[in-house]
Amino acid sequence: MPPPRRAALRRLRDAGGALLDQALVVWMPGPGSYTGEDAAELSLHGGRAVIEDVAARLASLGARPAEPGEFTRRAFLAGRMDLTEAEAVADLVAAETTAQRRQALRQLEGGLRALYDGWATRLHLMLAQAEALIEFPDEDLPPDEEAGLAAAIAALRDEVAGHLADGRRGERLREGLVFAITGPPNVGKSSLINRLAGRDVAIVAPAPGTTRDVIEARVVLGGVPVTLLDTAGLRATDDPIEAEGGRRARARAADADLVIAVAEADGPPPDPAAGLRVVNKTDLAPAAGRQEDVLAVSALTGAGIDTLVDALSARAAALTATAGPPMLTRARHRAALDRLAGCLVRATRADLAELRAEDLRLGLRALGTITGAVDVEAVLDVVFSRFCIGK
Numbered sequence: 001m002p003p004p005r006r007a008a009l010r011r012l013r014d015a016g017g018a019l020l021d022q023a024l025v026v027w028m029p030g031p032g033s034y035t036g037e038d039a040a041e042l043s044l045h046g047g048r049a050v051i052e053d054v055a056a057r058l059a060s061l062g063a064r065p066a067e068p069g070e071f072t073r074r075a076f077l078a079g080r081m082d083l084t085e086a087e088a089v090a091d092l093v094a095a096e097t098t099a100q101r102r103q104a105l106r107q108l109e110g111g112l113r114a115l116y117d118g119w120a121t122r123l124h125l126m127l128a129q130a131e132a133l134i135e136f137p138d139e140d141l142p143p144d145e146e147a148g149l150a151a152a153i154a155a156l157r158d159e160v161a162g163h164l165a166d167g168r169r170g171e172r173l174r175e176g177l178v179f180a181i182t183g184p185p186n187v188g189k190s191s192l193i194n195r196l197a198g199r200d201v202a203i204v205a206p207a208p209g210t211t212r213d214v215i216e217a218r219v220v221l222g223g224v225p226v227t228l229l230d231t232a233g234l235r236a237t238d239d240p241i242e243a244e245g246g247r248r249a250r251a252r253a254a255d256a257d258l259v260i261a262v263a264e265a266d267g268p269p270p271d272p273a274a275g276l277r278v279v280n281k282t283d284l285a286p287a288a289g290r291q292e293d294v295l296a297v298s299a300l301t302g303a304g305i306d307t308l309v310d311a312l313s314a315r316a317a318a319l320t321a322t323a324g325p326p327m328l329t330r331a332r333h334r335a336a337l338d339r340l341a342g343c344l345v346r347a348t349r350a351d352l353a354e355l356r357a358e359d360l361r362l363g364l365r366a367l368g369t370i371t372g373a374v375d376v377e378a379v380l381d382v383v384f385s386r387f388c389i390g391k
């Protein structure tokens, strides 16, 4: 082995002494390693045979391949990170865009951990106070103890509520957004998705009712991964296949983060209820695009497409803007914080001091499941099963 944390070139050999590869070898003794345990890293020439033969030799020496997320799981169990930081590792590995990478790194650096640990410290303090008020109701506690506790619980209740009311911006950035293109048949929805995706994802044809299935294209807008959906044109129809297309279009649009309603330049205007309104085919009727808050484009000539991309990028950025305090990034966190918020609301209204203390205790438990401070076994498999193998 080379000296600790120094890369050195070494010859790797099989059981009979035959050369397997030349490799860079790094030896990282615990506890100062990623998992806290002794670890060695081999940088091999990447060929399949090299990797298989070296892996077989390592297996014959007693090693086995890691489970998904096993290295990070061990790092968590060794106390080198909390669960929010472990999840940030998975997010960092999966990050497709700069904004996602930044959010993951911020969480890996302990942004969420600091916030939640701070809340846990305050809850512990409140719980101690609440219990003191049960144990020694008439003794020499300062007279404003009761009022101070009530104010502290109310303040945390409001902070948690504020953190939850973030428009799901952190989760949206982590998961990516969905923008659905909708409108009547033949207005050029498929032509538009092909323009925005920069490739031929959807069939374009002069006949109305061409698109039936929902067609997806992944793009990056404003640093955010966005799945664009092209949908069937909506109209009354006797054709059961087209009707099913319409049903799918409505269902997907209902779940989308943004609905882009498209209309034709010489037809009725786009749906006023949509998040973004576009008039297409302005090459045929140029005056039609001059309505307020409607973007005029031509999927055929490309006119106005840059402005549309800018508008979509601005929406994507606004839906995921994560300035200020660290953002909630996962449904798992949101579920636990919803429980905490409920406990705090009950604690502020509790008639009995004993019930108030119990609500604070339950709130602390809910918070602890996020960082991994309590109930660890129950959440570990959920967290680490989502990792890629090798991390």
Ligand SMILES: Nc1nc2c(ncn2[C@@H]2O[C@H](COP(=O)(O)OP(=O)(O)OP(=O)(O)O)[C@@H](O)[C@H]2O)c(=O)[nH]1
Binding pocket: 184, 185, 186, 187, 188, 189, 190, 191, 192, 203, 204, 205, 206, 207, 208, 209, 210, 211, 212, 231, 232, 233, 234, 280, 281, 282, 283, 284, 297, 298, 299, 300, 301
């Ligand atoms: N002149 C002109 N024609 C366009 C424009 N955009 C699309 N078209 C044409 O309009 C017709 C319908 O386009 P599609 O993209 O298939 O329209 P769609 O809304 O997806 O249609 P359905 O899937 O049937 O609802 C095709 O013949 C296109 O070539 C445009 O900006 N200008």
Ligand SMILES: [K+]
Binding pocket: 185, 186, 204, 205, 206, 207, 208, 209, 210, 211
């Ligand atoms: K069509």
Ligand SMILES: [Mg+2]
Binding pocket: 189, 190, 191, 202, 203, 204, 210, 211, 230, 231, 232, 233
């Ligand atoms: Mg279409």
